[in-house]
Amino acid sequence: xxxxxxxxxxxxxxxxxxxxxxxxxxxxxxxxxxxAASPLVxxxxxxxxxxxxxxxxxxxxxxxxxxxxxxxxxxxxxxVLERLADQYRGRFVLATAEVYANQMLFQQFGVQGVPAVFAxxxxxxxxxxxxxxxxxxxxEVLDQxxxxxEQRFGIVGQEVDPGTVPAERPAQPPRPAxxxxxxxxxxxxxxxxxxxxxxxxxxxxxxxDEPANAEAKLGLAQAELLRRVQDADPQAxxxxxxxxxxxxxxxxxAADLDLVGGxxxxxxxxxxxxxxxxxxxxxxxxxxxxxxxxxxxxxEDPRVVTARTALARVLF
Numbered sequence: 001x002x003x004x005x006x007x008x009x010x011x012x013x014x015x016x017x018x019x020x021x022x023x024x025x026x027x028x029x030x031x032x033x034x035x036a037a038s039p040l041v042x043x044x045x046x047x048x049x050x051x052x053x054x055x056x057x058x059x060x061x062x063x064x065x066x067x068x069x070x071x072x073x074x075x076x077x078x079x080v081l082e083r084l085a086d087q088y089r090g091r092f093v094l095a096t097a098e099v100y101a102n103q104m105l106f107q108q109f110g111v112q113g114v115p116a117v118f119a120x121x122x123x124x125x126x127x128x129x130x131x132x133x134x135x136x137x138x139x140e141v142l143d144q145x146x147x148x149x150e151q152r153f154g155i156v157g158q159e160v161d162p163g164t165v166p167a168e169r170p171a172q173p174p175r176p177a178x179x180x181x182x183x184x185x186x187x188x189x190x191x192x193x194x195x196x197x198x199x200x201x202x203x204x205x206x207x208x209d210e211p212a213n214a215e216a217k218l219g220l221a222q223a224e225l226l227r228r229v230q231d232a233d234p235q236a237x238x239x240x241x242x243x244x245x246x247x248x249x250x251x252x253x254a255a256d257l258d259l260v261g262g263x264x265x266x267x268x269x270x271x272x273x274x275x276x277x278x279x280x281x282x283x284x285x286x287x288x289x290x291x292x293x294x295x296x297x298x299x300e301d302p303r304v305v306t307a308r309t310a311l312a313r314v315l316f
Contacts, residue, residue: 040085040160044095046102053095057120060157061092061149063128063142066106066116068099068215070181070188073132074115080135081117084142090160091146100181112299113214119145122153130300180210187219196227221295229256241270248274248282252289259293267293268307276314287311 044052044064053062065081067074078096085094099106099114109118109125117128128141149155177185187202203220206213234257240247241254251274258267271293274286290311294304 039093040090041082041094041096044097044102044105046104049105053120054123056093057124057155058122059155060090061145061155062095062120063092063145064095064097064109064118064120066097066099066109066111066114066118068114070185070215071114077115077117077132080138084135084139088142088146088157091157092142093157100178111214113218121145121149121155131298180206180213183209184213184216184219187216191219191223191226196223196230199223200227217295218298221292224292225256225259225296228253229260232257245273246277248278248285252285255289255293259296264297264303265307268303268310272307272310272314275311287315 042052053064056062063081063085065074065078067078069075081094081096085092097105099111109116113130115132116130119126119128128145129138133141146157149157183202183206187199187206190196190199190202200220200223203216203223206216207220210216232253237250237253237257240250244250251270255267255270255274258264258270268290271286271290275283275290278286290307294307297304
């Protein structure tokens with residue numbers, strides 16, 4: 001079907017270009033000061049999403065960073081993105097959205113975990129990347145986004161001198177934590193203190209009320225893994241697995257140690273082989289353990305994607 005054109009996308013691009021021209025004309029009528037006063041970094045909420053993101057995306061690429069206060073990695077990523085927003089001087093606007101305060105946005109964008117970064121161009125959302133990344137790689141993604149915005153939609157952000165916009169966003173009064181957030185925080189504290197049993201129960205309590213909570217799923221998988229290996233004798237476990245390749249329990253224990261030791265591909269490969277060699281309850285045990293270890297690493301990790309493909313080949 002070569003030559004087929006996505007008419008909806010063509011229409012959206014045409015409308016976006018018209019909106020961009022209208023926005024440019026409004027800026028010219030209002031004078032340069034209107035552009036200079038536009039902030040490069042904004043905190044977006046469900047209430048302000050329409051004006052701060054959707055409407056603004058007709059004039060400039062908007063990058064949305066979903067973050068959580070309990071996820072230190074997401075706060076570190078925000079710091080990198082804010083620094084890049086200053087360096088790019090208005091070629092994109094950064095909008096940060098705290099996931100617990102914006103559950104509807106979190107669900108609408110299909111966010112699986114934080115940090116997660118999306119872009120909005122002419123009212124159309126697209127995923128950029130999930131998880132942390134080196135600053136130079138993030139800059140490459142931003143360069144591609146800016147090029148697409150200009151070439152496809154005619155959207156070009158106006159250059160802004162970072163010195164003319166507020167250096168810091170006005171402080172917001174602290175939002176009271178929800179019961180769910182308190183329960184998740186208690187689970188994290190238990191895990192950090194080594195109370196694995198308490199952490200497991202706390203994460204299960206969160207998931208009982210919110211089964212799709214990605215952060216609780218990850219925490220539970222980590223806590224259960226650490227409890228399984230905390231009293232293990234590594235050499236004895238590896239010797240048992242080497243002597244009995246068909247012993248599923250021995251392979252499960254060795255896979256846990258592989259993962260904790262950072263040998264992710266070895267852990268996944270060991271369990272895929274166990275699924276291939278076994279049947280019935282043993283096969284189910286190996287398959288379920290492999291899925292649990294996928295949760296520890298994260299569904300977007302390339303090693304998980306590769307192992308899922310290998311598992312599918314074995315099962316089907």
